[in-house]
Amino acid sequence: MMxxxxxxxxxxxxxxxxxxCLPVCRESVYSQFFEAFREDxxxxxxSAAVKNLKIIFDATFxxxxxxxxxxxxLRDLSQSTGISMGGLYNYISSKDMLAQMVNDFLSQRLAPLxxxxxxxxxxxxxxxxxxxxIYIYMGSLFRPWYRFVYMESKSMARQQRDQAKQFDLIDTAKLKELIEEGVAAGEMHCSNSELTASALLALIQDWYLKSWKYxxxxxxxxxxxxFLVSLMDKLLADNDQQTHDQTGYNDHSGKNNQ
Amino acid sequence: MMxxxxxxxxxxxxxxxxxxCLPVCRESVYSQFFEAFREDxxxxxxSAAVKNLKIIFDATFxxxxxxxxxxxxLRDLSQSTGISMGGLYNYISSKDMLAQMVNDFLSQRLAPLxxxxxxxxxxxxxxxxxxxxIYIYMGSLFRPWYRFVYMESKSMARQQRDQAKQFDLIDTAKLKELIEEGVAAGEMHCSNSELTASALLALIQDWYLKSWKYxxxxxxxxxxxxFLVSLMDKLLADNDQQTHDQTGYNDHSGKNNQ
DNA sequence: GGATAAATAGCGAACGCTCGCTCTTTTTTA
DNA sequence: TAAAAAAGAGCGAGCGTTCGCTATTTATCC
Structure with missing residues (x-):
C-alpha cells in the first residue's frame, strides 16, 4: 500500500x-535522541544506547x-524495562532529568523539524x-511525547512549566497572525482572531490528549x-447573515460581567 | 450593578x-458538600465543619x-490550611478519599444540578x-472543581478513572444527539456529528483548563x-458551497490510512 | 446560673513504608 | 583482558497515616 x-x-x-517528507520517523527518533543527549x-x-533508550522512554510513556x-x-520503570536501577542511571541522571529530556527533545528538535x-x-x-x-500529523507520529509534555509539564521545574505556557502562547499567536493575514487579504472573515486561534489550538491538543476516544x-x-481544516474554513468563511439570532433567545455579544 | x-x-x-437561577453558589457550596459527606x-x-472544609478543599485546589x-x-496541606495533620484526618479518611470526594461531589451533585x-x-x-x-457558566463558577477532576482523575482509583472517560463519552453523546435532532429538523447541517460534538466538548474543557490564558x-x-455559541452556529450552518477546495491544495475527504 | 461532666475538635510526634539515588560488585563486550 | 555496562543491595529523606493527648464547646445538674 502507498x-x-x-x-x-x-x-x-x-x-x-x-x-x-519528515526527516525523522518513529523508528529513527531515538538515534537522534541519543545524538542530542550524548553528553548526559x-x-x-x-547500538546498546539507542536500543535501551527506546525501551526506557517508551516504557516511561x-x-x-x-x-x-x-x-x-523508578522501580516500576526498572521492572517494566527489565533494566536494573543502576542500569537506568546510566541513561538518565535523575528522574526529573528524564522528564526534562522529553520536554527539551520535543520542543527543541522534533517540533522545529x-x-x-x-x-x-x-x-x-x-x-x-x-x-x-502539521500539528495533527506530528501529534499522530509522536503522540506519547506531546501528551507527556502537556500533562507533565506542571510537575517539571519552574523553567519548563513557564516554557510550556510560552509555547502555548506562541502557537496561539502564530495561528492568530495567519488568520489576520487572511483577513487583511480579504480571504477570511473573523471578528475575534484571538479566540478563534485559541479554539484551533485546543482542537489540535484534543487530538493527542483524547486519543483513546478517537x-x-x-x-x-x-x-x-x-475535519479540522473544514472547521477552520467554516469559522473563517464570510457569514453574510449578521447577528442573526437564529431561533430565539437573546444574543448578548458585548463584554458583560466577570 | 445587575x-x-x-x-x-x-x-x-x-x-x-x-x-x-442556580440553587447553589460559590459561597454556599460547602454546606451542601458537608451534607453530602456527613457520614464520612x-x-x-x-459551623466548624463547613468553615474548615472550605479552607481544606480550597487549599487543595x-x-x-x-x-x-x-x-x-498532606504536610503541605497542613501548612497551607493551618490545620494539623491529625486535624485534617477529622475531615478526610485518606488522601485518596480527598480526591474522590471532589470527584463524587462534582459528578453526583453539582453537575446534575x-x-x-x-x-x-x-x-x-x-x-x-x-x-x-451551562457548561461554560458552571466551569466559571466551579473551575477548580472541574479542573481538578479533569487533571487528577488519572491518579484516582480505577473506578473513578473509567468514570471520567464515561462522562466524557456521555457528554459527547448528548451533544451529538442534540445536533442530530437539529439536522433531522432541517435546522442544522452537519456531515460528522460525532466529531463536531467532540470539538464542542474540547472547547468547553479548554475554558476551565486554560483559565490562565483567558x-x-x-x-x-x-x-x-x-463565542462558543456563534462558533456552533457557524459549524452547523448550511454551507452551500460544496467541497469547495477554496484556494488550492487537495481536499482528501476520504478515510485514508492510520 | 455558675459548676461540673460529657462530647467533640484539634494537635503533633512517631511508625512503617516507599521513594530517588548511590556504590560496590559482577557480567558483558570487543 | 581491559574497559564498558548492568546489576541490585543499601541509604537517608519524606511520604501517608495513626494515636495518645490536650483544648474547646456543649449539655447537665443543683
Missing part, C-alpha cells in the same frame, strides 16, 4: 505524504499515561491549513485533519 | 441570569493546580446553545460563551 511516490508535501495534503548519557556504545509521571516509580516544513509560499489560508495539518470511534489521522 | 431581577434563565442567556466526616458541628495532586503532600436547568422545551438549536452555556487576554465568561 508504495508509489508520495513525497510531495505540502502539495499533497495527507498523512502519508507528510511522513515521507553515560553509555557510549550507540506507557507508565506515565496511567497514573502520571509522579506516580511512576516539522514546522520548518510549513513552506512560506501560498495564500494565508493555505499556510494556515498546512500548519494545522481510536474508539475509528477516526483516522486524515479524518481528523480534514 | 441589581434588577435577572432570574429568568434560560430566556436571558447570560452568566448573571444563570447564577441567579468525623466533625459533627456544622490551589496546591494541586501547581504540581498536581500527587506532588502535594446544572444540567437539570436545561429545559427540554425549545428548538434543538436553542437547547444545544443552552447546554453549551484571564490574561481578558476574555470574560460571557465573551467565551457567546
Amino acid at each position: 508504495s508509489d511516490e508520495q513525497a510531495n508535501w505540502p502539495q499533497e495534503q495527507c498523512f502519508a505524504s507528510f511522513k515521507h 548519557i553515560k553509555v557510549k556504545r550507540e 506507557e507508565l506515565a499515561s496511567k497514573g502520571g509521571f509522579d506516580a511512576m516509580s 516539522a514546522y520548518s516544513l510549513n513552506l512560506e509560499s501560498g495564500s494565508p489560508r493555505q499556510r494556515l491549513a498546512t500548519r494545522l495539518r 481510536k474508539q470511534n475509528e477516526t483516522s489521522t486524515d479524518d481528523y485533519a480534514n | 441589581s434588577d431581577e435577572q432570574a429568568n434563565w434560560p430566556q436571558e442567556q447570560c452568566f448573571a441570569s444563570f447564577k441567579h 466526616i468525623k466533625v459533627k458541628r456544622e 490551589e496546591l494541586a493546580s501547581k504540581g498536581g495532586f500527587d506532588a502535594m503532600s 446544572a444540567y437539570s436547568l436545561n429545559l427540554e422545551s425549545g428548538s434543538p438549536r436553542q437547547r444545544l446553545a443552552t447546554r453549551l452555556r 484571564k490574561q487576554n481578558e476574555t470574560s465568561t460571557d465573551d467565551y460563551a457567546n
Whole structure:
C-alpha cells in the first residue's frame, strides 16, 4: 500500500505524504535522541544506547499515561524495562532529568523539524491549513511525547512549566497572525482572531490528549485533519447573515460581567 | 450593578441570569458538600465543619493546580490550611478519599444540578446553545472543581478513572444527539456529528483548563460563551458551497490510512 | 446560673513504608 | 583482558497515616 511516490508535501495534503517528507520517523527518533543527549548519557556504545533508550522512554510513556509521571516509580520503570536501577542511571541522571529530556527533545528538535516544513509560499489560508495539518500529523507520529509534555509539564521545574505556557502562547499567536493575514487579504472573515486561534489550538491538543476516544470511534489521522481544516474554513468563511439570532433567545455579544 | 431581577434563565442567556437561577453558589457550596459527606466526616458541628472544609478543599485546589495532586503532600496541606495533620484526618479518611470526594461531589451533585436547568422545551438549536452555556457558566463558577477532576482523575482509583472517560463519552453523546435532532429538523447541517460534538466538548474543557490564558487576554465568561455559541452556529450552518477546495491544495475527504 | 461532666475538635510526634539515588560488585563486550 | 555496562543491595529523606493527648464547646445538674 502507498508504495508509489508520495513525497510531495505540502502539495499533497495527507498523512502519508507528510511522513515521507519528515526527516525523522518513529523508528529513527531515538538515534537522534541519543545524538542530542550524548553528553548526559553515560553509555557510549550507540547500538546498546539507542536500543535501551527506546525501551526506557517508551516504557516511561506507557507508565506515565496511567497514573502520571509522579506516580511512576523508578522501580516500576526498572521492572517494566527489565533494566536494573543502576542500569537506568546510566541513561538518565535523575528522574526529573528524564522528564526534562522529553520536554527539551520535543520542543527543541522534533517540533522545529516539522514546522520548518510549513513552506512560506501560498495564500494565508493555505499556510494556515498546512500548519494545522502539521500539528495533527506530528501529534499522530509522536503522540506519547506531546501528551507527556502537556500533562507533565506542571510537575517539571519552574523553567519548563513557564516554557510550556510560552509555547502555548506562541502557537496561539502564530495561528492568530495567519488568520489576520487572511483577513487583511480579504480571504477570511473573523471578528475575534484571538479566540478563534485559541479554539484551533485546543482542537489540535484534543487530538493527542483524547486519543483513546478517537481510536474508539475509528477516526483516522486524515479524518481528523480534514475535519479540522473544514472547521477552520467554516469559522473563517464570510457569514453574510449578521447577528442573526437564529431561533430565539437573546444574543448578548458585548463584554458583560466577570 | 445587575441589581434588577435577572432570574429568568434560560430566556436571558447570560452568566448573571444563570447564577441567579442556580440553587447553589460559590459561597454556599460547602454546606451542601458537608451534607453530602456527613457520614464520612468525623466533625459533627456544622459551623466548624463547613468553615474548615472550605479552607481544606480550597487549599487543595490551589496546591494541586501547581504540581498536581500527587506532588502535594498532606504536610503541605497542613501548612497551607493551618490545620494539623491529625486535624485534617477529622475531615478526610485518606488522601485518596480527598480526591474522590471532589470527584463524587462534582459528578453526583453539582453537575446534575446544572444540567437539570436545561429545559427540554425549545428548538434543538436553542437547547444545544443552552447546554453549551451551562457548561461554560458552571466551569466559571466551579473551575477548580472541574479542573481538578479533569487533571487528577488519572491518579484516582480505577473506578473513578473509567468514570471520567464515561462522562466524557456521555457528554459527547448528548451533544451529538442534540445536533442530530437539529439536522433531522432541517435546522442544522452537519456531515460528522460525532466529531463536531467532540470539538464542542474540547472547547468547553479548554475554558476551565486554560483559565490562565483567558484571564490574561481578558476574555470574560460571557465573551467565551457567546463565542462558543456563534462558533456552533457557524459549524452547523448550511454551507452551500460544496467541497469547495477554496484556494488550492487537495481536499482528501476520504478515510485514508492510520 | 455558675459548676461540673460529657462530647467533640484539634494537635503533633512517631511508625512503617516507599521513594530517588548511590556504590560496590559482577557480567558483558570487543 | 581491559574497559564498558548492568546489576541490585543499601541509604537517608519524606511520604501517608495513626494515636495518645490536650483544648474547646456543649449539655447537665443543683
